[in-house]
Amino acid sequence: MKKFLGLLIVGMLFCMSSYSQIIEPVKWKVSMQGEGNEKEIVFHAYIEDGWHLYATDIPSGGPIPTSFSFDDISNVSLKGDVTPSKRPHEEYSALFDMKLGWYNSTIDFKQTIFIENPDSFKITGYITYQACNDVTCLPPTKHEFSFGESKTPTTTAPVMTPVNLNTNSSSNLTSQKGWQPVVEELRAMSTEKLLQESSLWFIFISGFIGGLLALLTPCVWPMIPLTVSFFLKKQQSRHKAIGEAILYGLSIIIIYVGLGLLITLLFGASALNDLATNALFNILFFALLVLFAVSFFGAFDITLPASWSNKLDRKADTATGIIAIFFMAFTLVLVSFSCTGPIIGTLLVEAASWGGTLAPAVGMGGFAIALAIPFALFAMFPSLMKQLPKSGGWLNTVKVILGFLELALSLKFLSVADLAYGWHILDRETFLVLWIVIFALLGFYLLGKLNFSHDSPIKHVSVPRLFLAIISLSFSLYMIPGLWGAPLKAISAFAPPLYTQDFNLYNKEVHAAFNDYNEGLAYARQEKKPILIDFSGYGCVNCRKMEASVWTDPVVKQILENKYVLITLMVDDKEKLKKPITVTENGKSVKLTTVGEKWSFLQRHKFGANAQPYYVIINSDGEPLAAPYGYNESVAKFIDFLQKGLKAFNK
Known part of the structure; x- marks a missing residue:
């Protein structure tokens, strides 16, 4: 089991890390x-x-x-x-x-x-x-x-296609100052390498948070002391009881990870990847999440047939050893389905939309680990169970809160379908209005101003409910300026793009001073400034995301406009060069005929990369000052990247 978990972790880390390299899909x-x-x-x-x-x-x-x-x-x-x-x-x-x-x-x-x-x-x-x-x-x-x-x-072999130079020879182009390759220098100077932001980390963390939320539901929370007490009383040896409780937790992990792998086997990795933009599936996901939300609001319970859990319960009673423990874990999975089902369903929907072979299994792994930890922890330290809060109406409150979150998340998938078909029924302002209302209602519910039929009477508002209400209502107020075009970076991954909004007063975009590499080098040499090269493309969606959510940050904007010479090179620019340029690449003679082909060749030849967005900091001689940077919408990390370049330049 330890070897299995170790291999699983190593495999996850390997799949979540990729170095800058030439990609030929x-x-x-x-x-x-x-x-x-x-x-x-x-x-x-x-x-x-x-x-x-x-x-x-x-x-x-x-x-x-x-x-x-x-x-x-x-x-x-x-x-x-x-x-x-x-x-x-x-x-x-x-x-x-x-x-x-x-x-x-x-x-x-x-x-x-x-x-x-x-x-x-x-x-x-x-x-x-x-x-x-x-x-x-x-x-x-x-x-x-x-x-x-x-x-x-x-x-x-495939040759990547890459202002204007009056040269038509490879030697004249690559021998110019600033065009010399620096691939080895980039590798040697960085201990971090260029890691692409991986969706698997997001899926794993989402699954772990989902597991923690599932613990707080009425179907799971009361099972913790009952199950742990059963293991401690079953055996004479407390040491053996703890061991069985740990196996019980591992069985839960195996069951849920197996479910995630089964999803991949049934649909296939490429099919899961296609779900991200498939309008029909996104509409189905939207309807599914609304159904889950209605269930959490108490309209009905989503349950599996009772005969399934009864049959597994009998198996657990008649079996012995590890098999009995495994059947007990399976019984818990089925009995708690009415509460965990909507959370698991949401997680699998999110994993499917992100795509990837391991996404469902990684998400289920995070969910199961969070769910299994309390059973093993309280088996080791049973005295901690005395400090657990008793079951009560607060568990139903957790379900309703999850219902509001499910409802808000469902709009993300409806938005994808709306963009795909061009209905324009859920443009950005409409989406924001719905989210503002949903989170405002959640705040009122936490304050006791909104009640459902199965809620317990609230005599007073507890401190945790008050703080949660403050967070929810504050979040609603935070989104209101978005109706006039505020970027709302905190929800940029969920809301429709800014260009779908009819009324927009926001105008704080950053634009490059140069779109020609040689001209930018000459200007930087004159002004004695470092250079940030932005390898971009007109069809690069994530390039636009970086420009909208990272470059518009006041600190980033100030650094880019005042401390650097910003050069944006569009690798898909179809403008014709004055004269074709013949270069030698991978032993082959390649003719560059457009501006985009020229900049694409620069990226491959000098930096050994061909994906966008790709950011690299150099001096006016073309020497690198910091490790390159890829798609990552963390403003703090991008600022750190820029500061490292400035520090190296000033030395």
């Missing part, structure tokens, strides 16, 4: 098929789970579509256009305000050609595409291919 295989002079070129794309490849017919103003260019054609004619083997999945994108199509898993594109002279023909070209997941978008990428007189295809 789409791999291509290009082949020529058919007999005679008329053939087909088949472009087969392998797409990793959680990623998607945009379709070929993306409207203007959207992300980069998948396109096929043919450069050198000799004794070959193209018949028709490149056609996909299946229709793309389509959804409305609130970020681009349009319906977008993309492919998951695999997709074939086909181009029919007619070879006029099979003994001497040539056709070369490249695929331009962009891959995205729910966290980041990679810059536009090129994959080159060619078919020549040997009748065998020649394809290159």
Whole structure:
């Protein structure tokens, strides 16, 4: 058991940590098929789970579509256009305000050609595409291919596509001051490395908090002293009773983690990842959470058939040893379902929406650990049970509080569906009004001004209820300025984006002084300031989140505007360079034709990364001053990142 838990923890930490590196989620295989002079070129794309490849017919103003260019054609004619083997999945994108199509898993594109002279023909070209997941978008990428007189295809490895330079050689570009690679320096100077913010930590902590809340429900709280007393009285040896109680707690953990793994096996990791933006599932989640909230308000109880718990109870009585303890734990899980079910359901919904193979299991692990700790703790120190508050009406109050929280959380999922379909029934101000009312009602309930039929009479307001009421009512007041455009950073992960609000008085955004790397270097050299490079993209959702929730902080804004030269480089900028630039990368010759391709090449060549957002601090010679920084909406951590760069520069 100790080995199992150790492996589980190590696996969780490994999955929650990822270092800055080149990511290649789409791999291509290009082949020529058919007999005679008329053939087909088949472009087969392998797409990793959680990623998607945009379709070929993306409207203007959207992300980069998948396109096929043919450069050198000799004794070959193209018949028709490149056609996909299946229709793309389509959804409305609130970020681009349009319906977008993309492919998951695999997709074939086909181009029919007619070879006029099979003994001497040539056709070369490249695929331009962009891959995205729910966290980041990679810059536009090129994959080159060619078919020549040997009748065998020649394809290159995927090459990431990257103001204007009057140069067309790789040596002229990479030999310029500030373009030299600093990948090894970045690795050596940081003990932290560049860790991406992982949703698994959020899921685990959410599960742990959910487990603590479940302990305070009427179905679980009274079971703690009863169960612990049973183990202590059952055996002559108190040491053995403690051991069995600990096994009882471990059994609870195994049951709930097994439930999380079962969810993954039933749906699959990629399916769970797709739930994050699937409108139908988000509507179902919304309805499910409203149902849970109504249950917690006391309209009805969600219970499993009594025959299930009775059968397990009989198994526990007839079995012996570890098996008996396991069946007792399973009985507790079923008996307490009316209270824990809504919490578990909410947790699984949240885990599914975040996606990932381990998310449900990690969430259930956090929930079960919090639930199991009291049973083992009180078995070791039974005298502590005398200090537990007695069961009573306060347990029902906890259920009602959870009902209000479930109701508020359900609106998050309705918001996703609303954005997907473009209904505009839950824009930001509407969402905020509903949350303001929900948390105000919660405050009034805690003060005894609102009662449900199954509530116990309140003769006076206790100190804990008073403080909880103050927190709830204060939170309602905090959200009111959001109706006029205040950013409300505390709930930015839940509320609809600010651009969905009709009336907005907020205008404190931060804008980069330069969008050209060389110009920014020259200015920093003149002003003797450090440089913050912001590798971004027009289609990068998390870049916008960082700009809205972190850069607008007064301290961050002051540092960026006064202490640094801020350079924003858009890796998906489709503006054409004055002259194409030919560079050598991974042993291949690559032609850079757009501004975005140039900045993407800079990020890969100099810093060894290709995901956005990506922030790096350098001096005017291009030397790094601090470890790079990725997507993390912690203002304190970003300020610390900026201060480290200033400290190193001042030395």
